[in-house]
Amino acid sequence: MQDKLLFFPPSLPDESLISRVSRYHLISGNRTEQSTFGELCSRVRLNLGSVVPAYIEVLAARLPGDADANLAKILQDNTLLPAFRPFLGRPNAPLPSAGETDVNAKITHFPRHVVGMVGNAKLCISCVVDDEQIHGVGYWHRSHQMPGVTVCWKHKELLISSCQNCRFPFLRPQKLLSVPWGACPVCSIHLEKKKQDEVANPFEIAYGLFARELLAENIPPYHPEILMNAYREKIRQRGYSRGSMPALQDFQASMIDELGCEFISKVDPAFSMKRASWWLRLSYIESALDMPITRHIILGMYLFGTAHNFHNHLQVLANEDDAIARKKGKKSDSSQNSIRDEFRRKIASALKKVPSLSMEQLWKKQFRTVAWLYDNDKEWLNNTVLGGDAKTDDFAVGAKSKSDDVLDREYALLAEDYSRKLFEEEGKPQRIGMAKILAGVTKNIKSTKANRERFPILFATIDLCKETAWCFSARRILWALGELNRLDEKIIISNIALTSVVIFSAVESILRFADWDAKKISSTKINTQALLAKAGITRTWRGPSESKLGEFGGRGYVRKNVVITCI
Structure with a gap:
């Protein structure tokens, strides 16, 4: 068992964990950051810039008192978890309470489509001045580190993330912070209060305030269906509806027009890169809606005004869902059995009339019946219908019109x-x-x-x-040569591989097979079709005959089963 720490700086209001650890490093007098990481978390390297840093359970165990209570307090007071929690409810699992302390239930790997952008340390100099007067020391506020926040909600000033003089970034991977307690490690100049010429956008201030309220409101995780219904209801109330569904694209266009592209581009990286098609997506992947937290904050700010109103609305919908679930739970087994028997008779009757019916055809003819059986009596449905698919396919081929x-x-x-x-x-x-x-x-x-x-x-x-991977790689190489010439980069194999995203050995093999002089080709206008034809490379090209690589794949990878642990 590890020894308890003799001291660890108590948390200041709204202080981030990396701020507490950085202050500990300065107070302890450790010569290296590795020594500090070793004392606190038994690790040589540690990334404290994530939403919930890894290995904080080790730190919690080393603090005085109960380890579980320490962990719960760190998660609640010093990480961004409370702001992310509402958007991480799993659809098919019971939701743990906000005070759950089992370390296995803590989130250490967030879905990327929820996190959005993190990685910068942002500071308000006016907050530093106030904190020095009130607490005797300046520190890094947790609410300023929320994704998309660019303005201090309190002082309405732009946040800074690098040295005012040399622009050296405050936060680097697996490093601790040295300012505002010390000078910049590069130019040795201390931070100073300067008058800002740029006026903060009112929407940026409102965004930062909503993000801060989200941290303080302590909203529990909600099922993504409840989140979707909350957004849909508010959108319909504003008059954007088509029947019972919200007119999402019309609402999106109206919201972007009102908030302004400049503001949204600052807080949402996808929007700034012109990826605005289906920017609002009210659908969920595995455990969460398919939107980063920046979009949740924009929607919440725009539709609900405050995080408290947002929380209340979610709770009302959750209570209604519970009441409906309890009402449904009162149905007797005999009632369920009678429904099952009736739907079974319908399917059996349809198959008796047309034995060659496929599952696809049954979905079209008996949608409600098949849908109920699929959810409640899937084994019988599979044995009765899917077992005859081979006959159905034979029938379909024979009767092809x-x-x-x-x-x-x-x-x-x-x-x-x-x-x-x-x-x-x-x-x-x-x-x-x-x-x-x-x-x-x-x-x-x-x-x-x-x-x-x-x-x-x-x-x-x-x-x-369809195109083979080898042919696609040859086309990518020719495109990369043009890009390297445009960017005035050196034409070497490693640069070609990096730009084309084709493995080094494959680039060598293709250039050798096609007898392409990379430097000569890049210096002229590249005619891809002519070069491929001259080299005998077609869409079905299987690669150089001397290559031992075979038909290789790309670097894209999609996990089929994503396991996410939620709090």
């Missing part, structure tokens, strides 16, 4: 033409795969076994037209 043959040929011609256009497009290459070709031909056909048998010519054409 003449119109399908005509469509098959038409789609095949469209696929060939569309894939050729994609291949000849200028600019940054996009790999020509089956999904991209199908999407360009028709959105009604997916790559399934039944469709492959229904449209054999189409899928055979796609197999011939």
Whole structure:
């Protein structure tokens, strides 16, 4: 068992954890930051700039008193967790209370689509001056570190994240902070209060205030359905609705127009990079809505005004859901059984009339019935319907109409033409795969076994037209040569690999096979199609014959099952 710490600076109001640890480092007189990390968390390196830093349970165990209580207090008072908690409720798991202290239930890996941007340490000099007068020492406020916050909610001044003189960033990875207690480590100049010429945007002030209230309100985690319903209800109340659903795109355009692109670009990185298509997405992935916390704060500020109103509205919806769930729970088993028997009879009757019915056809004909059985009696449904899919597919092939043959040929011609256009497009290459070709031909056909048998010519054409990884890599290399020349970068293999995102050995193999002089090609206007044709590289090129790499993949990776632990 590790020894308890002799002292650790008590938390000041709204102080971030990295501020407390940095103050400990200065007070303890440790010569290196590694020594401090070792004393506190038994680690040589530690990143304290994340939402909830790792290994803080080790620090909690070393503080005087109960380890669980210490951990709960650090999470509540010194991390950004209280602001993120409302947006991390898991849809299929019971939600732990806000005071839950089991370390296994703590969040250490946040979904990237929720976190947004973190990594800078932001400081308000007026707050530092006030804190020195009130507490005897300046420190880093937690509310200033919230993603998207650019202005101090209290003093309405712009926050700074680097030295006023040399622009050296305050926070670096796995390092502690040295200001405002000491001078800049580069230019040795202390911070000073300066008059700011730039006037803070009122919306930036409101955003910072809502973020600060969100930290203080201590909102528990809510099911993403409740969050979606809260947003939808408020959007409909403002008159943006189409039937029972909110007119989300119209509301988005109106909100952007009212708040202004300049403000939203400052707080939301995606918007600043012109990724505004479906910017508001009221759908969830695994455990949370598919939006970063910056967008939640903008929506909450715009729709509810204060975090307290936001909390109250969520609680009302949660209470209504509980009442509905209790009411549903009173249904007797006999009632459920009677519904199940009735729906089973409907499916059995439909299959008796047309034994070749597939699951897809049943969904179209008996949607409500199939939906209920899928949720409540899936095993019976699978055994009854899915067991006959092979017969259904055979029937569908045998009974294929003449119109399908005509469509098959038409789609095949469209696929060939569309894939050729994609291949000849200028600019940054996009790999020509089956999904991209199908999407360009028709959105009604997916790559399934039944469709492959229904449209054999189409899928055979796609197999011939889709691009191999080797061909795509060759196109990326030629594009990278043009980019390196435009940016006036050195034409060497490592730079080509870095820009093209093609592995080093593959770049060497392709250049050697095609006999391309990289420096010579980059110095002239690159005709991609001519260079590929001269080298004998087509869309189906399987790579250099001497290569031992085979058909390699790209660097993209999507996890199929994401396991997220929530508080």
